[in-house]
Amino acid sequence: MKHIYLDLNKWVLLARGWYSGKGDIYDLVCDLKEKIKSEEIMIVSSLINLNEALKKMDKRIDSEKISKVLNLITSGLKAGGNISDLLEQTSRNMKEKELVEKKAASSILMYTIFIFFAIGIGAPVLFGLSSILVEIIINLTSNLPDISSTQMNIPFAFNEISISVNFVIYFSIVFLIITDLISGLVIGLVNKGEAKQGLKFFIPLVILSISIFFLIRLLLSTVLLKAVSFV
Numbered sequence: 001m002k003h004i005y006l007d008l009n010k011w012v013l014l015a016r017g018w019y020s021g022k023g024d025i026y027d028l029v030c031d032l033k034e035k036i037k038s039e040e041i042m043i044v045s046s047l048i049n050l051n052e053a054l055k056k057m058d059k060r061i062d063s064e065k066i067s068k069v070l071n072l073i074t075s076g077l078k079a080g081g082n083i084s085d086l087l088e089q090t091s092r093n094m095k096e097k098e099l100v101e102k103k104a105a106s107s108i109l110m111y112t113i114f115i116f117f118a119i120g121i122g123a124p125v126l127f128g129l130s131s132i133l134v135e136i137i138i139n140l141t142s143n144l145p146d147i148s149s150t151q152m153n154i155p156f157a158f159n160e161i162s163i164s165v166n167f168v169i170y171f172s173i174v175f176l177i178i179t180d181l182i183s184g185l186v187i188g189l190v191n192k193g194e195a196k197q198g199l200k201f202f203i204p205l206v207i208l209s210i211s212i213f214f215l216i217r218l219l220l221s222t223v224l225l226k227a228v229s230f231v
């Protein structure tokens with residue numbers, strides 16, 4: 001059996017002649033096919049030409065993943081590996097890597113949603129509720145009679161709270177803004193690997209958290225404060 005080596009240009013020439021369906025090159029390809037079937041000849045692609053083809057494919061596709069795969073195949077061929085085994089193993093590795101990336105992406109999405117809802121919704125609800133409770137306690141203690149002049153011997157006493165409602169509201173707003181900033185940085189770190197990538201979530205988180213904070217205060221104040229006023 002004769003072994004025939006063709007460079008890349010000859011392969012392209014034979015491929016064009018075959019797809020044309022006519023002409024001398026087409027007849028040559030048909031003749032080569034018959035001789036290959038009868039095992040008279042074997043056409044072998046040289047390693048150098050294959051490496052050149054892989055390099056041109058890498059430049060044409062311009063993909064980081066494909067570039068890494070082609071580099072692995074080229075290194076395996078230079079080490080004397082079988083191209084069919086290399087392609088099969090590379091295909092399995094790429095599928096496994098894709099599954100791992102999908103699992104990681106789903107986990108990251110779950111963490112992002114949890115952080116977003118906890119900071120954007122959960123925290124403002126708790127701060128709104130706590131500010132209303134402080135306001136209720138202040139109103140209740142302000143209406144208590146002064147027992148300093150009485151002779152009652154009791155282990156504890158309720159005095160008027162000196163803290164103001166505005167201080168609680170301002171404290172909640174500042175704390176929410178700081179928490180939103182930290183949460184945005186954490187989301188960017190989890191999603192993109194860089195904290196600064198999460199700064200784009202800062203403004204939406206601030207708008208959402210502050211809006212929910214005042215909305216919760218409005219809803220609870222219309223119910224709880226009126227209920228306390230009747231007591």
